[in-house]
Amino acid sequence: MNAHDQVAPADATLDKNFQRAAAAAAVNCTRCQPKRTSSSVSSIPAFTFDTSGVPVDQQYDSWCKSFSSMLEFGQRRDRSRGFDGKQTVWDLGRLVFSRIRTGALEFASVPAHTRRQALDHWTLTIPLDGSISTIGPAGSFQGGAGIVQVHSLGRWFEGRVTNSEMLMLFVPRDSDPELAHVLAASEFSTVDTAMGRLLSDYFIGLAKRLPAVETNNLPELVGATQAMIRACLLPSSGNIETAQTPIARVLLDKARRIMQSRLFDPSFNAHALRRDLAISRTGLYRMFEPFGGVMHYLQHQRLLDAHAALADPNDKRRIIEIAEQRCFSDGAEFSRAFKREFGYTPSEVRAGRKSGVPSRPTGEIATAAPEERLGLLLRKLHG
Incomplete structure (x- = not known):
């Protein structure tokens, strides 16, 4: 283990900063004393x-x-x-x-x-x-x-x-x-x-x-x-925004179900979703703004679905066939979008080097260069 890999406990300087930052409105908390019931229980990575x-x-x-x-x-x-x-x-x-x-x-x-x-x-x-x-x-x-x-x-x-x-x-x-x-x-x-x-x-x-x-x-x-x-x-x-109301949350759930059912439909777009939901353009924009917009969210769902297909050992289709089914007409475009989303290529998933949950496992992050780990963990959130 080198200097990069040590996870040191909070030192005196850090404790002093904790006290300084919390001084204006301290909250009393009882220190947790977790009980370990099994040697297999592990700490958070x-x-x-x-x-x-x-x-x-x-x-x-x-x-x-x-x-x-x-x-x-x-x-x-x-x-x-x-x-x-x-x-x-x-x-x-x-x-x-x-x-x-x-x-x-x-x-x-x-x-x-x-x-x-x-x-x-x-x-x-x-x-x-x-x-x-x-x-x-x-x-x-x-x-x-x-x-x-x-x-x-x-x-x-x-x-x-x-x-x-x-x-x-x-x-x-x-x-x-x-x-x-x-x-x-x-x-x-x-x-x-x-x-x-x-x-x-x-x-x-x-x-x-x-x-x-x-x-x-x-x-x-x-x-x-x-x-x-x-x-x-x-x-x-x-x-x-109004999307916090119960009615708007129901609408968002309905929108997600519609999008999931139309993942393979190349004609499906924001206009079609707005028509199916019977809401205004502004309402639809507000609903999906936190997710980067309707089409960004739709592409994210299509890529997740493609990842699952590529990781399935029983799915023998070519990568381009899986991409085209999910409305990517260009193989290079699909590969670029896939790598942006998950940090690795469709070929790596198909070859078995990446599988299961579309994110970087903790073991892989642990073996990465120390200065790369924060970026890998943040990429992992996109999964």
Whole structure:
């Protein structure tokens, strides 16, 4: 095991930052003492990358590479002084949680001409010290210790972070509808409210206790985290979209069923779905905006279905036949879309090197280069 692979417990500096960030609205929590009933019970997978294990003149480039799937960092001509960065990332299945220490730097979302290859998740960031300044589509905002910030990786933004420690939660856009609309209404803003502070306290407690949580508790942990986000961000959004009402949720479920039944229909499009649902163009746009739009969601479902067919050893059809059935007329286009979605090619699935759930298994992430693991885990959320 080298310096990259060590997952160190929270140190004194981090504990001091936890206390500082939570001081404004501390919440008393009893420390969990999980009871292990079997030697097969395991901890939640966690991965650490620390630039101190990289040659000094390569530290900044290595740090940039670890975030390259979601952000670009400003250029630095002088690499000789190195760069101090450390990240610990936990794989929560349908969420990814990280604890990050970084030196000051400038950041920007992936440029427009390559954005289709970028990740499309929401991030909830809580600085433990230092501050983050962002310019986004609707203007600028800034947040310091203990203040939740919401960004959308699928849209343009840029900014600057000071020397900081922070916590980040990554939430896939194709999440549950209610949570998606809460986050869509809150993106590119700070949540400097009493409820926002409560969410910050929850994240701080989560970071301190995750090393003791076992994998069999993941469903409850993810459910509790999603419920906290919904409860704490809803008051700050002010103008939550109508798709949060029970009627709109029923409509969204109906829309999904219609799309699933028309996966193989090349004539099916947003207009046809709007006609079947008997709703306005604006209503349909609002319904699927958190998922990247109707056609983006439809392609995602077609690719998931193609993945299942390719992984089925009893399906002997050629890759192009499977692609054409799912409305991809060009094999190269299908391969590019498939790799963007899952991080590997249709041929790898067909050859048996990738199978089952369309995501990168934890074992593969563990054997990847340390600076690649965050990107792989975030790609995994798209599955």
